[in-house]
Amino acid sequence: MDIYLFAIFLLACCAAGATGAVFTPGAWYRSLQKPWFTPPNWVFRVVWTSIYLLISFAGARLAVIEGNAYAMAFWAAQAALSTLWTPLFFGLRRIKGALLAMGPLWLSVLGCTWSAFSLDFLAGLAFVPYLIWVTVAAALNIEILRLNRHVAPLTSVGG
Template sequence: MDFALFGIFLLACCAAGATGAVFQPGQWYRELNKPSWTPPDWAFPVAWTSIYLLISFAGMRVALQDGNAYAMAFWAAQAGFSTLWTPVFFGLRRMKGALLVMVPLWLSVAGATWTHLQVDFWAGLAFVPYLAWVSVAAALNASVWRLNPGVDPIVPSEL
């Protein structure tokens, strides 16, 4: 295991995850109507920590392999869309907009899962929990948007 390379991928994940520290759910999110199957609050940091460790492992393994171009491109794409979703949903409170970000996020995670599997079985397998989590997150985003039709987004000039 190349710990330096793993650390670089983990640092990229932490940078993406930093949006969660900047744009926290807070009281606004707690007051929203949510479906009964919403994961408990403690599940989110546990899930994201596990996912970041797994996809850092996956990125490290695939970065060392020949034929990794598409896998690395999908790895980068999922990091970008993941970074974008949090400020759109929690920062701007644009639930529909966040759902629109969720589409390319889900596609990039699915693409990363598939292309990592093509290059390295264990790297692809490491993306499976992320694909499951982003699928739940997409359904949750859609449900929260549907259950809260009167919630006004924040206008950037009000920030």
């Protein structure tokens, strides 16, 4: 594995993950009713750090394989789509909108996992925790929406 490629993919992950630093959960999120399977807050940092390392590893392995076009396209799609959920959910407090963004994200992670496995077993394996986590996140989003139908989204930025 090329360490420079790994660093480039990790930088892309950090850029996508920066939305979590900009749009933090805060008091609004703490006030929401959450399902019984909501992980403790510290788990999110551990999981995302692990996922970013794993998918950077996968990206670096896939980037040098001939015939990687679909894998790279799905990798780029999941990176781009992952930046949408946090601003929608925490920034604009649009629980339903975040759920709608989750669908294409989940499909792009599935596509990347599938195409990675067809090229490199270890790269595919590295994407499995992400697919599991996005599935859990979608279930959390669905349940938070169900439990908090009365919660209105922000009507203006900063409001």
